[in-house]
Amino acid sequence: xKRTVAxxxxxxxxxxAAFAEEVAPGDVVFGEYGSVEQSLTGVPGDPVxxxxxxxxxxxxxxxxxxxxxxxxxxxxxGEVGPILDGAADRWTEADLxxxxxxxxxxxxxxxxxxxxxxxxxxxxxxxFTSRPAPADLxxxxxxxxxxxxxxxxMTLSDG
Amino acid sequence: MKETMLKSAVCGMALLALxxxxxxxxxxxxxxxxxxxxxxxxxxxxxxxxxxxxxxWTFRTGETQALQMDDFDNPxxxxxxxxxxxxxxxxxxxxxxxxxxxxxxxxxxxxxxxxPKWNExxxxxxxxxxxxxDCRENRMQAEAWDWNSQPMRNMTALLSSVSRxxxxxxxxxxxxxxxxxxxxxxxYTRYGQLELSCANCHEDNYDNLIRADHLSQGxxxxxxxxxxKNANIVSLHNRFRGCIRDTRGExxxxxxxxxxxxxxxxxxxxxxxDVEGPxxxx
Numbered sequence: 001x002k003r004t005v006a007x008x009x010x011x012x013x014x015x016x017a018a019f020a021e022e023v024a025p026g027d028v029v030f031g032e033y034g035s036v037e038q039s040l041t042g043v044p045g046d047p048v049x050x051x052x053x054x055x056x057x058x059x060x061x062x063x064x065x066x067x068x069x070x071x072x073x074x075x076x077x078g079e080v081g082p083i084l085d086g087a088a089d090r091w092t093e094a095d096l097x098x099x100x101x102x103x104x105x106x107x108x109x110x111x112x113x114x115x116x117x118x119x120x121x122x123x124x125x126x127x128f129t130s131r132p133a134p135a136d137l138x139x140x141x142x143x144x145x146x147x148x149x150x151x152x153x154m155t156l157s158d159g
Numbered sequence: 160m161k162e163t164m165l166k167s168a169v170c171g172m173a174l175l176a177l178x179x180x181x182x183x184x185x186x187x188x189x190x191x192x193x194x195x196x197x198x199x200x201x202x203x204x205x206x207x208x209x210x211x212x213x214x215x216w217t218f219r220t221g222e223t224q225a226l227q228m229d230d231f232d233n234p235x236x237x238x239x240x241x242x243x244x245x246x247x248x249x250x251x252x253x254x255x256x257x258x259x260x261x262x263x264x265x266x267x268x269x270x271x272x273x274x275p276k277w278n279e280x281x282x283x284x285x286x287x288x289x290x291x292x293d294c295r296e297n298r299m300q301a302e303a304w305d306w307n308s309q310p311m312r313n314m315t316a317l318l319s320s321v322s323r324x325x326x327x328x329x330x331x332x333x334x335x336x337x338x339x340x341x342x343x344x345x346x347y348t349r350y351g352q353l354e355l356s357c358a359n360c361h362e363d364n365y366d367n368l369i370r371a372d373h374l375s376q377g378x379x380x381x382x383x384x385x386x387x388k389n390a391n392i393v394s395l396h397n398r399f400r401g402c403i404r405d406t407r408g409e410x411x412x413x414x415x416x417x418x419x420x421x422x423x424x425x426x427x428x429x430x431x432x433d434v435e436g437p438x439x440x441x
Contacts, residue, residue, distance in 0.1 A: 064369055076370045078367065080367050113352070121350075121352055123403070123409045125406075129404075130400070130409060130410055132409045140352065
């Protein structure tokens, strides 16, 4: 399954939404400052699904570190990362996609986890079971889930 | 009173804006009105990024803090009492109890502050658990206890309780140095799918909220701690295990060389603080 994804990713470069094929985690192309221009799926993200992922503990769990005023009905926002209000005014969609895929490409050494990465970990586990990770460890978010979160972040505009 | 303020803040939306520890940091830890415990001190020289070390106690709510200030309120002391009767009971082929060699638990007050420490004969760093099992197997000819068993946790709690208010005094130079270096390396390694090190949470982000958790410096001076969440006392290695699990990682085993090294290193980060186990945490 990895192989087909990789091939599809190669084809999809530059082809835009015409190919609704996924870019595999290892094939994501980053710009100089960590942004990712190309959609990972070619399918527009769904901001409503993205919002759910932001607060889901087993998924994005973004609010464990970030405060978002628009998500205040969900309890317990963290203060480890910056407040995300107005993120769409500060960053382009490509910037935001890059940050969710692998924030370390934008902010070297950041505590923020990479949500679309499957290798290069030290003692990775199988979620929170304490058992070793399976050989085909899935990324924290799927390609479409990344797009959904990006779509949600694009709604965070003060302007 | 401050406690009710905090509670309503937790229910409301203002949570993030409120200084959760404003009351906590001003308070002093005095146990039973007599044992004064240092919970904040200048960091040891080897600490590069932290100037002041603070006990986990200073990060807890006034309500949790109060439980630790009186032995009648501290549920951890029930386990200390259980260990007291074991201390005085002969067990094993040799017909000995802890008391027959060591006298009263209070006579052991100098021990906990120095642990873990280099054991010359064994040629390695030993924790309280290892000393306890050495006595059980070789002096009492009794069975060793599992690292995380209730009697083991109880006995380490007893050893800790008699040292409350005494400064942490671990040796990090000399033969223990290599173990200490390994512990330091582990402390700064980013484990798991979330790629988080101990330092990411307990050095870079102490005092910040991560979800509902108010991050402390991850000090070990309160161990074994009574955790309200578990309604029992928990060992330090079990805590390490939970923290690495939370990185979506595969933790080391309890009693592993890695966790023994980490125990020494984390203890040395607490130099300046006093022993306060069994502490009460959430």
